[in-house]
Amino acid sequence: MKRLPPLSAAFTALAVLAALGACGPKFRPGTLEPEGGYPPSVVDDRLLVQQITALDVEPSPGGVIIRAQGLPPTQGWWDAGLVNVTDDKTPAGTMVYEFRARPPLGAAAVGTTQSRNIETGAYANSIELEGIRSITVKGAQNSRSARP
Template sequence: MRLPLTLALTAVMALTSCAAIRESRFNPFNWFGRSQERQTDEFGVALPDEQRPLVAQVLGMAVEQTPTGAIVRATGLSPMQGYYDAELVARPVDENGVLVYDFRLMPPPEPKPVGAERSREVTAAAHLSHIKLEGITQIVVQGAENARSSSR
């Protein structure tokens, strides 16, 4: 009778301690914090072969854990309605471990009304594997007017 009770109590104690590990800095999925706004000129010029312009403004970004790595998700504001083909285009990781994504999207073929800000929001995401995350210390999503970054 004592052995099952001891095993049950040990299992309960182990499961309740998982929440502490999930919230700790030792958990590799907690490496990236909330994003912070940055200036775009900190990260250099765009890749020359890209035809799509940068999103006007990066409103927010998050680095979310997945079983296979992380997803970088960003929301941007286009100058008018009708922009499409949004993508986070990665630049090479620099020597300091900074990965910069250019938030690119295609303008509409003909001018559209500006519309409300909420109707002009566009979201794009990119996946990073655990292997790619190894050398990365900071992730930046860059738009035309601003950038947002998240660091370990």
């Protein structure tokens, strides 16, 4: 029996594998994934700032800029942001935000009120503001409202 050169043997093996691969089943097994896929699971694990100390809503081209100041319990809070939590349960004509921030990574001094004050903002465009008569920003202990 005559031996094939190594290149011919490799080519023959590849051709056999390709032919056998086409012999598989013609259907795909079902999955447990719901039709349309799973909803995204993004969780904002930042905490509510203890107290809202100021809220300003300033007109801007195409919408408004919402600026809020908050007072956390200690110095060192970071990554502050306003999170829009308006949903079906929110009263009509109201847009609600939560003032959230991350606590310090280690021990932090209480310090003065001025040294703990943090500020953040958000932009709401005119489409989002249709029918909105009040913008509310919530903290852990209080909330403030303003008109757009």
